[in-house]
């Protein structure tokens with residue numbers, strides 16, 4: 229009961245029409261502690277029908293590319309767009325005339341959504357919804373992003389994070405709605421505002437208590453001698469494409485995965501936010517066993533509270549040996565530079581050392597060599613290791629692997645063993661776990677030179693000592 233009351237308070241100010249099924253599921257699932265999602269099996273967002281986007285700017289032309297892409301990422305087909313170059317109208321954001329025009333168009337196109345680029349106040353949302361046809365839901369930019377995240381969240385932890393992000397978004401709005409008299413209902417436990425604040429507190433505690441399988445998994449894998457590489461960067465830059473190229477065996481899914489993410493095959497699509505949770509695949513880089521993790525793409529103008537809610541995926545970067553920052557070389561140069569700066573500062577915030585970052589200028593197949601060079605220089609001003617490449621065509625892929633390998637922690641050692649079965653068994657283990665630079669047979673002994681993660685080399689040396697000790701007995 230309480231849940232419904234909460235739900236209503238959260239939706240009164242923001243969602244004039246009811247939330248989607250998956251929105252409901254994500255909310256109720258976390259409130260009751262059940263694992264419930266109404267996703268379809270493919271994990272994709274169901275097509276929801278048509279949408280109209282509207283954007284306001286201070287001068288023409290008003291940019292609509294990203295809001296259109298976001299709307300498509302949410303599962304809508306954009307049928308029309310309206311732009312407005314006028315100061316913000318306090319009542320409707322867009323102005324009465326424009327709203328009337330949009331309403332007529334929404335009627336004709338049977339639009340299921342009106343997406344306004346920017347932030348709407350609760351009053352504006354209510355007013356806009358009242359003027360649109362009944363079936364047209366009204367979203368602002370952040371509500372739309374939250375809806376995408378809610379639908380894509382597969383695991384319990386991600387679902388809780390999404391709900392927390394939604395509530396953080398709702399809280400100031402609920403307060404504003406209450407102040408404006410749009411909301412004066414009290415629930416049995418208090419005011420809607422305090423109910424939501426309580427839920428935020430509860431969720432934060434719950435998230436703190438939940439074990440983070442990703443962390444445990446990483447620690448174990450590190451012990452086992454895997455190097456950890458994380459792919460980061462803006463949405464649509466080509467991270468998942470690169471993961472496909474780096475991974476060992478994408479067609480095979482592990483029957484008993486050590487971690488739920490490990491079965492995942494990262495989806496590649498020319499759509500924003502295709503990857504909303506991390507996916508990890510095995511790869512062999514310079515003969516070293518590596519785990520490569522694909523992460524959620526950054527998006528321009530993502531508010532801080534939203535970034536915070538997805539800190540877990542960013543923390544993948546912090547615990548990696550190497551972070552490959554994938555930059556979209558097909559972006560216009562100004563945008564390329566701006567996004568690179570934001571990406572690097574996000575990594576800085578996560579305490580990723582610049583030395584551990586390899587910047588890839590991706591999609592060079594889309595640019596002339598002069599344009600590629602311009603972008604390479606911009607990247608080289610900011611990071612020591614820069615590779616220009618095409619993930620989809622494989623151009624310079626080897627250079628990227630070399631650049632990553634050069635940054636993996638390593639220790640070089642020469643191991644001398646008495647020749648025999650034991651030595652051969654250790655040698656085959658070494659081939660699996662480190663780079664074997666040379667093997668020399670000198671009759672009674674085998675001299676092996678290896679290069680690999682310090683923890684693995686230490687393990688190999690201990691095994692070699694044990695073999696030598698047994699041979700002496």
Ligand SMILES: Nc1nc2c(ncn2[C@@H]2O[C@H](COP(=O)(O)OP(=O)(O)OP(=O)(O)O)[C@@H](O)[C@H]2O)c(=O)[nH]1
Pocket residue numbers: 462463464465466467468469470495496497498499500501502503504523524525526590591592593594617618619620621
């Ligand atoms: N021309 C060209 N297109 C590429 C290249 N690499 C990736 N793409 C395309 O760019 C689009 C986005 O690629 P993804 O790999 O899904 O991008 P992503 O960074 O994983 O995106 P998110 O999961 O949304 O963060 C797809 O259409 C890819 O085919 C490239 O080197 N050249």
Ligand SMILES: [Mg+2]
Pocket residue numbers: 467468469494495496502503522
């Ligand atoms: Mg992806």
